[in-house]
Amino acid sequence: MAPRANWKGVLKIAEVICPVSLYTAASTSERIVFHTLNRTTGNRVERQYIDSETEKPVDREDQVKGYEVSEGNYIELTPEELAAAVPESDKTLSVSAFIGCGDIDDVYFDKPYYLAPSDRVAEEAYAIIREGLREQKVAAIARTMLFRRVRTLLIRPHDDGLIATTLNFDYEVRAAAEAFRDIPDLKIKGEMLELAEHIIDTKMGTFDITEFDDRYETALAELVKAKIEGRKIPRRKEVREEKVVDLMAALRESAALKPSKGKAASASRSGSRRKAG
Template sequence: MAPRANWKGVLKVAELTSQISLFTAASTSERIAFHTLNRKTGHRVQRQFIDAETGKPVAPDDQVKGYETGHGEYVMLEADEIAAAIPESDKTLDVQAFISCDEVDDVFFDRPYYLAPSNQATEEAFALLREGMRAKKVAALARAMLFRRMRSLLIRPSGAGLIASTLNFDYEVRSADEAFADVRDVKIEGEMLDLAEHIIKTKTGKFDVSKFDDRYEAAVAALVKAKLEGRKIEPPKPVAATNVTSLLDALRESAKGTARATAKSTSKASEAKTRAPRKKAS
């Protein structure tokens, strides 16, 4: 059974249109979540909004959004005023341009969504756009009113459908110059660079998301299980400190370690091949 769509509308490129459904591609709903309890009673506690000056609880009907215009000065905005100011969505995902797939910096990526045709009548138009983008190796930049905000999206072919990633606005992305302002220009060359390149080469692999485990989730799940069974869980031992005294020594030790690991892996593969039964000649 197909999941429930988060949004439905029309994907539009010039005069070409297709009815589409948008689905959440990544969700945090499966993560372990905690409730806050009263230690004495074991009951859940509830949050309240408290007046910062009087210290008294504020009833929901008395709560209103405010925009700060100065220190301690606010403009109150009613919910219907905010709703009236937001442009109405025409449910159109309008493609503005086609660009190279790698033209957008990763820091602009926000949330991924799946796009699929929502009815058979426009599947051909959807497929035409998808395959055209795949053939030209391009992505589409589009705009739409999503969840009460005008959003820009980058759309790319993916299997039988499309992936639409919402993009951060320019003002939301901080300048890298600020983060890297204190990084010195260090020249790396000679043996150190050779060793670094060797380590990278021997540890080169492929991205497989199934190989990455959420150790926090696993640790919390083990803790909960131990508590239910009345066992005491032992904390993991800290990583032992090494006796390496310099960056060059660390690189040399790392290179030796990767060489040993590679040799061990090759040996196991060779043994497995030797033990494998040979097919009988017919």
């Protein structure tokens, strides 16, 4: 069965118009999903909203959105008011600029979508846009109304098509300085840096996503299967905690290098200083 488009509209670059469809590229729908049950009856339980003061259930027609202006003080927003705040959509994915493919830090990447031509008539314009981006090694920045919000998308060539990745807004991405503030400014050089570079060189390879499995999802599937078949539940293996005593020794072991006598003495002294600290 052909995938269902999440959004349909036109990709507009200057005077070039191309009807396109947006399809989900990454989805969690295949993951195992659990339901909450009543242990006594075995029936599914339903979520119910309770008034925080009266502790009585609130019917759906009595539920309204609210914004807290101060502790315990809210302003109510009706569905009509919220709908009026949503910008008008003309279903146009309008390109405002072209940038180098590596010019945006991927911390701003949100969710990828496949962008494909909507019909046969659009295929030629689509191919021109795709090959133009590929030849110039650039990506397009475009904006449109997507799922009730104005979103910015980065459009790049991908195989025979285009990938459109929604971008996080600036206020949604925390400054890196907040996370890295307490990291000391250490200058790594000499043998320690050479060993690190050697380890990286020996581990160089190509990325193949099929080589990486979701161990948790696999374990859940095995657990569910065992329960259905009435088999013994597999026990989780104990994970041994690794302890690094000497950084240089660990690096040499990883690099499978034998230290020279002079460097061994230096490493020994370095390890002693670290233990003393």
